[in-house]
Amino acid sequence: MKQGDLVVRKSYGGDVLFRVAILDRETAILKGTDYRLLADAPIPDLTVVRDPEFTGAARQVRIKVSESMRRMQEQRDKQVMQNENEIRMVLSQSQPYFEVPGKVLHLDGDVNYLKKSMQLYTQMRVPAHGIHVHESQMPDMVHRLLPQVKPDIIVITGHDGVLKIRESNDLKSLSSYKNSLNFVNSVRIAREYEKSRDGLIIIAGACQSHYEALLQSGANFASSPGRVLIHALDPVYVAIKASYTSIRETINLADVIHGTISGIDGVGGIETLGKYRVGLPKPKALTGVKPTI
Incomplete structure (x- = not known):
């Protein structure tokens, strides 16, 4: 066994596929x-996985990811068709329009998850600015970047979890979590920057994060109501949904939660207006314009 190997834990029945980070x-x-x-994990508890395609855990996750992606694309296609129909009804003809989806600032404590997230933003044509930063440094980074990037949506995520050894068995205490306090402090700073929950949409948390504390500190969407593991792309899915929901509509809570891979135990939130806008007419290349002055 060496650093970078794919492994599963015997004691957990091989439920989650891991990569060895430090050995x-x-x-x-x-x-x-x-x-x-x-x-x-103790090394004797680990089994090296030679072909992750044949592990039950990985296969089930891929099925869920594919389903989420399919649903996301269907919603985008439906939105494009709806836009075209509305414009045709008003103007009695088809007219090229342009889209202005909400801009995302994505802070991630894991560089590999950040890469996957940015690939999905690009695939779905969501303008996004991604930064890899350790969870402990996120509050300071939020304070510095919000005035520079001026996003419509901010994602604050990385690694978290309920600590095995903790001072109290009380899951209401932030001291029982690995990084929830860092996420909460980051959310508070973001909410001080923009007090309106419709002005700046905040999506925060990771695996087993303190859901209630994140919402109380000002997040619109957070993990994890059931203190479960969340998929790496769940925060991204919520951000894309927010980016492409019209400013005239609230983000459909049931729809966005159902669309995540973790489901209702993994992600929750409050009613929030979307950030998507349509512009008309579509800008043209201005060639051959004759000066009048």
């Missing part, structure tokens, strides 16, 4: 390949 004599630090999970 010492007796213990390995693991990062989930699909879930935002950072864990440690």
Whole structure:
């Protein structure tokens, strides 16, 4: 076994696929390949996976990801058709229009998840600015970047989890979580920057994060109501949904939660207006214009 190997944990029935991040004599630090999970495990508890395509856990996740992507694309196609029909009804003819989806600032504590997230934003044509930053540095980074980037939506995510060894068994205490306090402090700073929940949409949290504290500190959407593992792309899915929901409509809560891979135990939120705008007419290349002055 070596750093970078794909492994599963025997004691957990091989439920999650990991990549070995750090390896010492007796213990390995693991990062989930699909879930935002950072864990440690005794080396004898690990089994190296040669072909992840044939692991049950990975296969089920891929099915869910494909379904979410299919649903997302169907919604975009429906939106384009609706826009064209509305314009045709008003102008009695087809007219090229342009789209202005909401801009995303994405802060991620994991560089590999950030890469996957940025690929999905690009695929769905969402303007996004991504930064890899350790969770402990996120509050300062939020304070610095919000005035520079001026996003419509901010995603604050990375690694989190309920601590095995903690001062209290009280899951209401932020001290029982690996990074929830860092996320909460980041959300508070973002909400101080823009107090309106419709002015700036905040999506925060990771695996098993303190859902209630994140909402109370000002997040629009957060993980994890059921303290479950969330998929690496769940925050991205919510951000894309917010980016492409019209400013005339609220983001459909049931629809966005159902569309995530983790479901209602993984992500929740409050009613929020979308950030998508349509412009008319579509700008043209201004060639051959004769001066009048």
